[in-house]
Amino acid sequence: MARILYITYDGLMEPLGMSQVWQYLKVLNNTNDITIVSFEKSIDVINKEKLTKLRNEIESYGVSWYCIKYHKFPSVIATLYDIAISILYCSYIISKKEIDIVHARSYVPALTGLMIKKIFGKKFIFDMRGFWADEKVDGGTWKKSSLIYKITKKLECSFFIHSDFIVSLTNVGSRDVLSTKCLQNTKKHIEVIPTCVNLKLFHINNSVFNRYKKIENVFTLGYVGSVGTFYLFDEVLKRFKALLSLNKKSKLLIINKGQHDFISESIFNAGINKDCVEIKSVEYGEVANEINKMDAGIFYIKPVFSKRSSSPTKFGEFLGCGKPCVSNSDIGDTERILEVENVGIVLRGFADEDHAEGMKKLIHMAKDTSTSKRCIGTAHKYFSLDAGVSKYNKIYEYLTNN
Numbered sequence: 001m002a003r004i005l006y007i008t009y010d011g012l013m014e015p016l017g018m019s020q021v022w023q024y025l026k027v028l029n030n031t032n033d034i035t036i037v038s039f040e041k042s043i044d045v046i047n048k049e050k051l052t053k054l055r056n057e058i059e060s061y062g063v064s065w066y067c068i069k070y071h072k073f074p075s076v077i078a079t080l081y082d083i084a085i086s087i088l089y090c091s092y093i094i095s096k097k098e099i100d101i102v103h104a105r106s107y108v109p110a111l112t113g114l115m116i117k118k119i120f121g122k123k124f125i126f127d128m129r130g131f132w133a134d135e136k137v138d139g140g141t142w143k144k145s146s147l148i149y150k151i152t153k154k155l156e157c158s159f160f161i162h163s164d165f166i167v168s169l170t171n172v173g174s175r176d177v178l179s180t181k182c183l184q185n186t187k188k189h190i191e192v193i194p195t196c197v198n199l200k201l202f203h204i205n206n207s208v209f210n211r212y213k214k215i216e217n218v219f220t221l222g223y224v225g226s227v228g229t230f231y232l233f234d235e236v237l238k239r240f241k242a243l244l245s246l247n248k249k250s251k252l253l254i255i256n257k258g259q260h261d262f263i264s265e266s267i268f269n270a271g272i273n274k275d276c277v278e279i280k281s282v283e284y285g286e287v288a289n290e291i292n293k294m295d296a297g298i299f300y301i302k303p304v305f306s307k308r309s310s311s312p313t314k315f316g317e318f319l320g321c322g323k324p325c326v327s328n329s330d331i332g333d334t335e336r337i338l339e340v341e342n343v344g345i346v347l348r349g350f351a352d353e354d355h356a357e358g359m360k361k362l363i364h365m366a367k368d369t370s371t372s373k374r375c376i377g378t379a380h381k382y383f384s385l386d387a388g389v390s391k392y393n394k395i396y397e398y399l400t401n402n
Contacts, residue, residue, distance in 0.1 A: 002396040003033045003100045005090060005116075007109035009082075011070065012036070013044035013054060015225075015257060018284045019313055021105065023198045026061045027389045032396055034063045035097070037089055037109075039070040039082060066093065076148060079108060086112040094120055101125060101164075101399050107132040107152070110159045117162065123399040126163035130173070132156075134306035139229050157182035165395050166190040170332035173309025191395060194311040194333070196388035199379060201285070202320035204372060205292040212293040218251040219243070219363065222294030222323070224287065224314045227259050227266070230307065232300040232328070235350065237270040239298060239326065242355035244276065246363065252277045255290050291321040295366045296344075303330035310334075316383030319343060322372030324365045326358060333382075341378040343371070 006025060010017045017038065025034050036058070045051055045067070058065045066089055071078035090112055093099065101123040104113030110126050117124040133152035136142040142149045160166065160183055167190070168174040174192050177183070212220075221243055227233040240252045252272075254263060260279050267277050282290060291297070297318035301307055310332045318325050325344035329335045338344040345365070347358040365371050 001032055002400045003035075003098050004028070004103050004396065005035050005037065005093060005099045005101070005122075006103045006105070007037045007086065007090065007112055008105040009039050009070075009108040010105070011040040011044055012038050012058075012065070012067075013040055013047075013050065015284055016313070019197075020195055022058075023385060024196070024389060024392065025063065026058075027385065028392055028396075029061050029063050031393055035066070035093060035099070036063060037066045037068065037086065037093070039068050039086075041070045045069070083108060083111050087115050090116050091119070094122070101396060103127060105129060107156070107159070110163075111155060114158060114162055123164045124162065125165045125167065125395065125399070126159045127167040128159070128173075128177070128309070129169060130309045131176070131306045134304075135230075138302065138304035138306045160188070161186070164189070164399055167395070168192050168309060169194050169311035170309050172332055176308060189398075191391055193388050193391050194383055195313045195316060196385045197313070197316035197320050197379065197383045198385045199320045199383075202288045202291070202317045202379075204320075204322040204376060205289070208289055208292040216251060216293075218249045219247050219366070220251045220253050220294045220296075222253045222255070222291060222297045222318070223299065224255045224291065224297070224317065225299070225312075227256065227263060230302045230304075232302055233263070233266055234270070235300040235328070236298055237266060237272060238350075238352075239300075239347075239355050239359060240276075241270065241272060242352070243359045243363075244272075245356065246359055250276065253290065253294055254279045255282060255287060257281050287317065288321060291317060291323060294318075294321075294323055296362050297323045297325045298327070299325065300328050301331045303328060307331050316379055319375045319379035319383065322375045324362065324371050324375055326362050337378065337382060341374060341381075343375045343378045 008021050010021060012022050028034060068085055068089060071082055099122055102113040102116045103125045104110040105127045106129045113124045116122050133149050133156060137144050137149060166177060168177060171192050174190050221240055223236055243250045256263060263279055267274060299312055299314050315334060327334055329346050329348045335346050338346050345358045345361050347354050
C-alpha cells in the first residue's frame with residue numbers, strides 16, 4: 001500500500017474536481033492511503049451544506065482532506081502565495097504522517113511537489129494535465145515574450161527532469177514532452193491517462209431518452225461544460241444553425257454552470273430563436289441523466305499547440321451514454337478516436353458547407369441503432385475510470401518498489 005499525498009489546484013467542490021479528482025481518489029484509496037490537499041474557491045466553501053456533505057463523504061472513504069482557500073487576485077502574487085501556503089501545509093502533513101509519493105496535479109501543485117522532493121526526498125509524480133504556460137499564451141493571458149512565460153517554461157523543464165513519473169492526457173502530448181530539449185538523450189517514465197469517466201454513472205439510459213422524446217419530439221444536440229476562451233461556442237452555434245436548416249425540429253440542450261447570461265447573449269447574437277435552446281445548471285450526479293436526453297453531443301475547442309495535450313471530459317461522458325459526437329480536428333487524440341472508432345464526425349473546416357455536410361452525417365449516425373453500442377465500447381476502451389485507476393496503481397507500485 002502506497003502512502004500518497006495528492007495536491008490539486010482544482011477544488012473538489014468544483015465540477016472538474018468532482019469528476020476528475022475525487023472520482024479517481026475514492027477508488028485509489030481502496031489500495032492506497034490517500035491524503036488530499038486541495039484549493040477551494042470562496043464561492044464554493046460558503047455553501048456550508050455542500051461542504052459538510054462532501055467532507056462527510058470523503059471521511060467515509062477513510063481519506064484525509066486538507067482544504068486550503070484559493071486566491072485569485074492579484075494573479076501572480078496570489079498564485080505565489082498559494083504555493084507558499086501549500087508547501088507549508090504539505091511539510092506539516094509529512095511531519096505528522098508517513099508519505100511515500102507526492103502526486104501533483106498540474107503545474108502549481110508541481111512546484112510544491114518539486115520542493116517537497118528536494119526537502120524530504122519523496123517520490124514526485126508530475127500529472128501535467130496539459131502545457132499550462134502555452135495555454136496561457138494561446139488563451140491570450142500571457143505573451144510568449146513575457147518573463148512569466150519564460151520562467152514557467154523553465155520550471156516545466158525542472159518538473160520533467162526531476163519528476164519520478166510524468167502523466168500525460170494524450171499520446172500526442174506525451175510525444176511532445178519526450179521531444180523537448182531538456183529531455184533529449186534522457187530515459188523518462190511517462191504514462192498516458194486520459195480524462196477518464198465513471199462509466200457506472202455515465203451509461204446509457206433508454207428510459208430517460210424515451211420519456212424525454214415523448215415530451216420533446218425533436219433532435220437534441222447537447223453541449224456540456226464551460227464556454228469561452230478555448231471553447232469555440234460561436235462555432236457550436238453555427239453548427240446548430242446548420243442542424244436547424246436540415247431539421248427545424250431540433251433543439252440545443254446546454255448544461256453549464258455560471259455562464260448563462262453570456263450563453264443567452266451569444267444565442268441572441270447568432271440569430272437563433274431562444275425557444276430552440278434550453279440552458280440548465282445541474283449537479284455533477286445529474287449530468288448523465290441530461291446527456292441521456294440528447295441524440296448527439298458537440299464540443300469545439302481552439303486548435304492551438306497547448307490543446308494537443310487536451311482530453312475533453314465531456315467526450316468520454318457522451319460516449320459512455322451512447323451518444324456520437326461532432327468536434328473539430330487537432331484536439332489531442334480526439335480526432336483519431338472519433339474516426340478510427342466511427343463514433344462521431346470530425347469537421348476540419350469552418351466554412352458553411354462543412355457545417356451542413358457534417359451535421360447531415362451526424363443525424364444519420366445518431367439514427368443508426370449500432371452507433372450507441374460502438375460509442376459505449378469506445379468509452380470502455382479509452383475512458384474507463386477503472387482502467388485509469390489501474391494505471392495510477394501501477395505507477396504507485398513501481399515508485400514504491402524502486
